[in-house]
Amino acid sequence: MQTKWLVKKGQARILLLFLGWSGNARTANNFRPEGYDMLAVYDYRDLDDFSAILQALAAYPERILLAWSFGVWVAEFLAPELPSFHRHIAINGTPRPIDDRYGIPERIFRITLKGIEREGVEKFCQNMYGRPAADDELPDRTLEELIGELRSLSRCNTLPSPETLPWDHALISERDAIFPPENMLAYWRMRHVPVFRWETGRHYPFSETGTKIVEQLLNR
Secondary structure: EEEEEEHHHHHHEEEEEEEEOOOOOOOOOOOOOOOOOEEEEOOOOOOOHHHHHHHHHHOOOEEEEEOOHHHHHHHHHHHOOOOOOOOEEOOOOOOOOOOOOEEEHHHHHHHHHHHHHHHHHHHHHHHHHHHOOOOHHHOOHHHHHHHHHHHHHHOHOOOOOOOOOOOOOOEEEOOOOOOOOHHHHHHHHOOOOOOEEEOOOOOOOOOOHOOOEEEHHHHO
């Protein structure tokens, strides 16, 4: 895993942001909620070393967890090793990211992985944004790294995940072309988690409208 401080001003609250697959330090450039220091977590090729997260969290009396896409599963997987949080918000993902009922159907995931191995990430990014991605919106990492990360995440179903985090809210984009919205809704209803449905939203949540919605959820 990699971590990057997006905001570090010595504030009393920290927002720990688990990004999705292919994330990097600039993925959430448009997202700067007021009143939080913010640490981004990404690159899930290796989930063994989370010491930087523990060190960062120890300095803050109030901790907020925000997880997007595959980051929702990573947050659940690491939860037994992390301190408690005051709020937990999931965005366009579930703790069962490769699942025919509650996540990306397994066949679709395999097709996506093979397509990225053959052709790169441009088609995936177009599906994520709902339009062709600009150059500065493409992942700022090598294709080899991204394929390695996706292969590592493909093994998520074989790893223990307690699914015990007390999620406060789940945001579902109704036009998400990565995680089927109906599967996400089924999962969060099963967990009795309040759902906010973004009618025009795509998988990528950090657009101008999306950041406002996420900030509203943070303040509820």
